[in-house]
Amino acid sequence: MSQSLFTVSLYDTLGPSATEYIIHHASLPCVATSLPHIPTLLKLKPRVPSLKVIISLDPLDQGEREGYSKLAILNDLASELGVRIYSIQEVEAIGASNGPPQYHPPLPSDLVTINYTSGTTGTPKGVVLTQANAVAAASCSLVTCIQGPQDTALSYLPLAHIYARMSEHGALWAGGAIGYFHGNILELVDDLQTLRPTTFISVPRLYNRFGGAVRAGTVQAPGVKGAIARHIISTKTAAMKPADSPSATNRHAFYDRIWGRKVAAALGLARTKYMVSGSAPLDPSLQDFFRAAIGTKFVQGYGLTETYAHGLCQMEGDLSVGNCGGVAPTLELCLLDVPDMEYYATDKPQPRGELLIRGSSLFNGYYKNEEETKKAMLPDGWFCTGDIATIDSRGRFKIIDRRKNVLKLAQGEYISPERIENIYLSHLSYLAMAYVHGDSMQTFLVAIFAVQPDMFAPFASKVLGRTIEATDMQAIREACDDQRIRKAVMQELDKVGRKNNFAGYERVRNCYLMVDPFTIDNELLTPTLKMKRPPTAKKYRKHLDDLYAEALAEEDAKSKHVKAKL
Helix, strand or coil, X not given: CCCCCCEECCCCCCCHHHHXXXXXXXXXXXXXXXXXXXXXXXXXXXXXXXXXXXXXXXXXCCCCCXXXXXXXXXXXXXXXXXXXXXXXXXXXXXXXXXXXXXCCCCCCCCEEEXXXXXXXXXXXXXXXXXXXXXXXXXXXXXXXXXXXXXXXXXXXCCCCCHHHHHHHHHHHXXXXXXXXXXXXXXXXXXXXXXXXXXXXXXXXXXXXXXXXXXXXXXXXXXXXXXXXXXXXXXXXHHHCCCCCCCCCCCCCCCHHHHXXXXXXXXXXXXXXXXXXXXCCCCXXXXXXXXXXXXXXXXXXXXXXXXXXXXXXXXXXXCCCCCCCXXXXXXXXXXXXXXXXXXXXXXXXXXXXXXXXXXXXCCCXXXXXXXXXXXXXXXXXXXXXXXXXXEECCCCCEEEEEECCCCEECCCCCEECHHHHHHHHHHHCCCEEEEEEEECCCCCCEEEEEEECHHHHHHHHHHHHCCCCCCCCHXXXXXXXXXXXXXXXXXXHHHHHHHHCCCCHHHCEXXXXXXXXXXXXXXXXXXXXXXXXXXXXXXXXXXXXXXXHHHHHHHHHHHHHHHHHHC
């Protein structure tokens, strides 16, 4: 940044094809990476002629005799390809040898990054963001999440993701400290307990997992322990209603001290003043539960790579749920009619339409992609997000649909599968991931779920009447295929659907259970863990067809049974 240079994002988990595309598309001359990725980059070199330098962030020379270090061996291979490899220590030494640094500070219009989207619907697009965009976004973060030199944040989200970078900008500008997790997401709670951050920024998928674990150990616990937890949560939840009342609060002088503090400490969040959720919709009941259980400020926001992760955020003191709050500073928002989906800004009691954004944190366009830029931008500077929103009387926006990721069933009903997935995941802790599917020739939905072994094992054990260990993956896979388990899960899904007032066509009628159906490696998840829906439907086409066939056969059998009775 001090030299007016800019970065281009490459996720650690990107496959070779996406990595090749981005390096080639952005004409990158230099890539900084960890050691395991260097061989992959060398294999790609013949197809990415711009690549000249690779910087290893891991040590490559640990005092081996000449010619035997990793640096020497890799450079011997790289030299034939016209590439030079440096260790980060070498780069730092070169910088130190050049004397005092000469600064070339950037202008507001200079680029700070080209951040490639994760490509849920096709080829990644390079979002061009400037220094002015970064300053505007960091300013917004300090307004919506007040921080100072005494604060500590934990960084664990990929820094190739603009959400993570924006949060770090705010922490650094506030003079706060940032701690980095040690790399294993399964041990994140250990890092939280060590660092004890005062702010925690995360995504719904992790909050779903945390919520499932906390509920299992508190309100779902048997005996006196569970009864006390349920009473505390019920009392505190009641005190938060109505959310817009001046007396509404999620704090309790006695319960927070004797119970809530222990719950927060178990997650490493005992000092946390702010919890923020973004990147995807958060289930309202989960947000209410965390507010009651931990007694801290827990807000939901909304942003995109194109807006430097900013757009909407709930304000301090707002205890409402199911919305993303009001307009962030420096931005303007409006709603555009979507006639083909019957959403209009004139709808009563609340306007509905596609959410449009413009302002100082809005991107300058897609890199080398004028066609996509024209599709996304209106002539007067409004950016079309593709998300359908509604706005209440207090100016709070709620994302209710997606213009692209929407299903239309045979009876003409439109379905937002992501909303249904998030509700199921937030209520059933033994489900880790969900893919809800609807065919235009069918009148109902089916689903494929990934189970969470440590939470699924006790559930399966109870249903089958025998003990299944969380570490026995073979037994867990067999349980996933057991019809008794599938039937029990369907009963749980029906309960969730009724509790959340699902329409009949919104309820999943049949499901498959698997251990790892969606991963980054099989290219069904983006590096930010978002579902790639078309590839998922293609990969599991046979399973989906079987689910429909089973459900239709069961429906037909029930119909014949009723007729026989008549």
